[in-house]
Amino acid sequence: EVQLVESGGGLVQPGGSLTLSCAASGFTFTTYSMNWVRQAPGKGLQWVSYISSSSSTIYYADSVKGRFTISRDNARNSLYLQMNSLRDEDTAVYYCARARGAYDWFDPWGQGTLVTVSS
């Protein structure tokens, strides 16, 4: 069974840092690109970042560029999101989702991990 399990969320003060992890299982991790998507409380979905299977290509949403860093460890079947200079507006549930080829995007998703930025 394909599984994505996020972890690392929690309460952090504005300006603080946090690293999220996404553990993948049930599929060949090295053949998939990965994404982070977030959802603020009561709001819609927002794509955050993308990393290719070999880490050679990376994209970010403008709202997180320069503050967040996506990475992966193919030996550990894991995806990461290092989040620095956190703001109130980064408060959200963060999901990881895989992607491959032209159309196999965002299926499945993990269960999400909640990040709360508050003093």
Place this chain on the structure above:
Amino acid sequence: DIQMTQSPSAMSASVGDRVSITCRASQGINNYLAWFQQKPGKAPKRLIYAASTLQSGVPSRFSGSGSGTEFTLTISSLQPEDFATYYCLQHNFYPRTFGQGTKVEIK
């Protein structure tokens, strides 16, 4: 950035109703469009990819159509388990962008 405009933003419908949700892209995205269903407290679930291809395991009452800039998700006969929020997503351009969501509620 590509803007994805979903309509309506919310709707009330009854079990058995035919329901259609529209997503318009601010520029052409070919058929790089997917539809997702999300229930409260749960992760989104993909229903349709490539604009019109039904995800394995998804009931056939769900269908997708369109190409270019206008897309439609149709539920042919609404079931109790279909009351949820639905999102479209374009993955032709970066940044990937979602529609704002359509909440389908019980009438």
